[in-house]
Amino acid sequence: MHPAKSVILFTTLSGAGYGLFISMVVAAGLGWAEPNLIVIGVSFALIVSGLLSSTLHLGHPERAWRALSQWRTSWLSREGVLSILTFIPMGLYILTGWMPVIGWIAAAFSFLTVFATAMIYQSLKPIHAWHNHFTVPLYLLFALATGCTLLILFTGGWELRLSAVLLLFLADTIQLFYWRYLDETTSSSTPESATGLGKFGKVKLFEAPHTESNYLMQEMGYRIGRKHSQKLRNLFLILYGVAVIMIGYTLHDGPTIIWNIAAMIVLTATLIQRWLFFAEAKHTVALYYGADSA
Amino acid sequence: MTSLPKNPPQKKLGLVIDLDICVGCHACAVHCKEWNTSGHSAPLTDTDPYGAEPSGVWFNRVHSFEVIGENDEGGRTVHFPKSCLHCDDAPCVTVCPTGASYKREEDGIVLVNADTCIGCKLCSWACPYGAREYDEDAGVMKKCTLCVDKIYNENLPEAERVPACVSTCPSNARHFGDLGNPDSEVSQLVAARGGYDLMPEQGCKPVNKYLPPRETPPAPAFLEPKMDASGILGWVDKLLSR
Numbered sequence: 459m460h461p462a463k464s465v466i467l468f469t470t471l472s473g474a475g476y477g478l479f480i481s482m483v484v485a486a487g488l489g490w491a492e493p494n495l496i497v498i499g500v501s502f503a504l505i506v507s508g509l510l511s512s513t514l515h516l517g518h519p520e521r522a523w524r525a526l527s528q529w530r531t532s533w534l535s536r537e538g539v540l541s542i543l544t545f546i547p548m549g550l551y552i553l554t555g556w557m558p559v560i561g562w563i564a565a566a567f568s569f570l571t572v573f574a575t576a577m578i579y580q581s582l583k584p585i586h587a588w589h590n591h592f593t594v595p596l597y598l599l600f601a602l603a604t605g606c607t608l609l610i611l612f613t614g615g616w617e618l619r620l621s622a623v624l625l626l627f628l629a630d631t632i633q634l635f636y637w638r639y640l641d642e643t644t645s646s647s648t649p650e651s652a653t654g655l656g657k658f659g660k661v662k663l664f665e666a667p668h669t670e671s672n673y674l675m676q677e678m679g680y681r682i683g684r685k686h687s688q689k690l691r692n693l694f695l696i697l698y699g700v701a702v703i704m705i706g707y708t709l710h711d712g713p714t715i716i717w718n719i720a721a722m723i724v725l726t727a728t729l730i731q732r733w734l735f736f737a738e739a740k741h742t743v744a745l746y747y748g749a750d751s752a
Numbered sequence: 753m754t755s756l757p758k759n760p761p762q763k764k765l766g767l768v769i770d771l772d773i774c775v776g777c778h779a780c781a782v783h784c785k786e787w788n789t790s791g792h793s794a795p796l797t798d799t800d801p802y803g804a805e806p807s808g809v810w811f812n813r814v815h816s817f818e819v820i821g822e823n824d825e826g827g828r829t830v831h832f833p834k835s836c837l838h839c840d841d842a843p844c845v846t847v848c849p850t851g852a853s854y855k856r857e858e859d860g861i862v863l864v865n866a867d868t869c870i871g872c873k874l875c876s877w878a879c880p881y882g883a884r885e886y887d888e889d890a891g892v893m894k895k896c897t898l899c900v901d902k903i904y905n906e907n908l909p910e911a912e913r914v915p916a917c918v919s920t921c922p923s924n925a926r927h928f929g930d931l932g933n934p935d936s937e938v939s940q941l942v943a944a945r946g947g948y949d950l951m952p953e954q955g956c957k958p959v960n961k962y963l964p965p966r967e968t969p970p971a972p973a974f975l976e977p978k979m980d981a982s983g984i985l986g987w988v989d990k991l992l993s994r
Contacts, residue, residue, distance in 0.1 A: 459877070517871015517891025524868055525849035531755050534874055535849035583843065583954055584880035646953045647880065649817075654948045654962055655771075655830055659821035664829055667781070667813035670806050674882040677873065742951065743882035746815055746834065 459585065460680040461736035464515040469575060470604070470732050472508025472541070473597065474725065475501040476568040477605020479548065481621075482613075483565040486556070491613040493556040498548070500608070509541060533581055537574035544571055572601045579735075586645035586752060587739035592636040596735075599629040600728055607701070607724045610717050616709050619717075623706050626724065630698045633731065637691060645742060645752040652745040663748035678741035679749070687738050690730050697727035756845055757857035764860040764932035765898055766838050766959035767918065768941055772966045773925035776816055776831030780917035780926060784812040784835070784896075787916035792901045793866065797889040809885045811835055811896040812917055830965055833926070835917065836883035836896035837950065837958030838862050844875035844884060844895075853893070860932070860959060861900055866892045880954040903928075931959050 478501040485491040513519045526542070528535040547564035554560055576597035579588040603625035610619050649663075650656030704720040742752045788811055789796040798808035812835040820827045838855075842862050845853045852869035855862050864875075869892040876884035876893060885894045899915035902908065912919060918928045929938035938961075941947065947961035981989045 515872075517873075517886070517893075518869070521850070521868065521870045524851070525870060525872070528755075528849050528851050531846040532849045532874075534847065534872065538849065578874070581847070582877055585877065647951050651951050651953060653817055653830070653832055654950055654964065655817060655819050658819040658828060658965070659826065660819065662818045662820065663815065664818040665776075665816035667778075667810075667815050672807055672810070672813075673886045673888075674876075677876060677886070678882065741877070742880040742954065746882060 459736045459739040459741060460677045461733050462515050464511045466729060466732045466736065468508045468512035469597070470508075470725070470728050471504045471511070473572055473575070473601035474604040474608060474728070475504030475508060476544075476572050477601035477603070478504065478608045479568050479605070480565045480602060481606040481609045481618075483551075483561040485609065485614055485618055485621075486561065487558060488617070490615060490617045491609070493551075493561065494613065495552065497609065497612050498552060500612075501605075502548070505541070505544075533574055533577040537571060537578060540567060540571040540574050544568055569598070572598055584645075584647075584742040584752075585739050586643070587640055587735075590639065592632065592639060595632055596629070596636060599625065599632060600731065603629040604724055604728050607705070607717075607721050610705070611714070611721055619705050619709050623702055623709070626698055626702050626705075630695070630702075633694075640738060645740070647742045647745060647752050649745050649750060652742065663746075666747060674743050675747055678743040679747050680737065682737075684737055687734055690734055694727050694730045694734070697723050697730070701727070756842065756855055759857060760840065761855070761857055761860035762932050763858065763930050764838070764840070764959045765903070765928070766860070766931045766938075766961070767835070767898075767915070768927040768929070768931075768938045768947060768961045768963060769833055770925040770927070770945075770963040771830050771832060772963060773923050774814075774831040774833060775923050775925075776814055776829075777922065778814050779920050779922060780833055781810060781812045781814050783916040783920035785810055787899060787902065788897065791899070792897045793864070793894045796885075796894070797887050799888060809887050809894055811885060811894070828965065833917070834881065834883075834950075835960075836862060836898075837881055837956070837960040838896075838898060840957035840959060841955060843878040843880075843956060847874050847878040849874070861898050862895070863897055863900065864893050864895055866890065866894070869893050880951055880956065881958075898928075931961065 482493055482497050486493045513522045516522060525535055525538045529539045544567040547560050547567060551560045551564050573594060576594040580593040583589050606622040606625050610622055649661040653661050655661050701720045701723045704716055708716050740752045745752050785796055796809040800806050812833060815832045815834060817830050817832055819830060838860055842855055845855050845862060850868050850870055852865045853875050871891040873886055876886060883895055887894050902916060903913050905913060914928045918926045927938050927941060930936045931938055933939060942961045945963040947963050949958050950962060
């Protein structure tokens with residue numbers, strides 16, 4: 459799949475923003491940190507910039523409001539509705555002077571919004587890399603891990619830093635299992651089922667419909683990103699490892715600069731992870747253009 | 753509404769494509785482009801049409817596949833036209849966040865309302881067949897309309913009220929009709945020839961059907977040169993062989 463920059467930025471930034479907010483509410487509930495306006499401001503800025511960047515890849519951004527209408531069937535629509543509804547309890551949380559119940563409601567809506575984002579991808583059957591049980595946990599875990607890592611820049615003690623380390627480690631582990639799943643399985647659709655010619659033998663593309671590329675090949679048959687996927691996977695693992703070690707070493711105390719660097723590293727690594735999520739995903743359309751599996 | 757019709761369409765207009773007959777001439781794709789560039793979803797924009805990387809919106813494309821049997825025997829080339837299959841359970845319709853993508857209750861045709869499409873491209877991701885075509889220029893998604901502006905057009909003689917790809921096919925490899933009616937000509941054809949669905953495992957229940965190439969005995973591997981010359985040729989052969 460074509461890794462559109464706007465969508466990669468959107469899912470990473472808004473995920474981090476929602477994760478930051480959820481982490482803050484949970485930390486406040488456990489008495490590890492005090493809710494504060496700066497954290498809410500940062501999470502708000504991340505969410506809004508993510509939402510704005512997601513409208514950038516639309517053909518008609520001025521019609522974006524229409525996307526709120528089909529929540530009965532469309533996960534994209536549900537995500538839009540939930541993201542807007544979430545702002546209400548978030549605002550009330552500030553206005554009521556951090557009333558815990560409202561905080562929990564806002565956190566629940568944030569969680570549901572990230573869930574809806576993940577469901578957009580998980581519900582797409584033609585894309586084997588997304589239509590599986592890793593997609594939703596990965597989106598939620600990465601949102602929480604990046605959010606929690608951002609939260610330690612502003613508040614909290616060793617409990618919060620330990621949580622960040624554990625979340626990062628967990629996200630990392632599930633990601634490794636996901637990549638193993640991706641390497642060991644393929645879609646049940648094949649060139650034979652795509653053409654229905656399997657009973658005659660092995661099906662190979664003889665001649666493409668055009669000598670040049672087309673929308674389907676650029677959007678769904680994108681391959682350039684896959685060329686470097688092993689290197690990028692390793693880079694992601696190293697970066698997450700470094701961040702875990704950095705925060706782990708300064709669990710009890712440390713210079714803030716370490717956590718700043720760790721947070722930057724985690725965000726960069728998450729962008730790489732998100733890039734790979736798109737670039738490594740194959741679509742069944744490619745079966746009609748010479749791919750031997752999807 | 754992007755929900756599928758509450759009452760599933762009784763009438764299911766669609767195409768039956770005969771892979772035994774198709775000669776891969778691309779006339780259906782060309783006539784499709786010609787008709788539709790001034791039709792319901794006009795224009796079918798081309799980008800860089802005379803440049804180094806021409807690209808454009810096509811609702812119908814002809815792929816050619818090579819099928820190789822066991823032990824490299826019985827190889828055959830199959831020309832394979834593909835356009836929207838107007839699925840019963842069309843995922844492109846239900847994923848649409850705006851309601852621009854819809855399936856008609858009266859005849860099952862899947863269409864896009866270009867006035868409400870936001871160009872998010874999600875429908876093109878949801879379609880396993882690649883039936884959706886994004887128009888970079890208009891910023892909206894387009895697709896095969898089954899020539900909805902031709903098949904009901906009372907200004908045309910009745911015989912011409914079929915999709916452009918069907919009326920233009922020189923080898924009669926394309927058939928159009930109501931696949932919801934088991935007694936229709938197309939349904940009879942599907943039953944008689946073992947017509948099938950593409951990628952049934954994707955669960956979209958496509959309306960369009962494909963008729964498989966007929967089973968033919970594989971050609972002998974090699975032709976031997978004819979050695980038993982007789983008559984005048986035999987005499988010349990004998991003379992020259994001395």
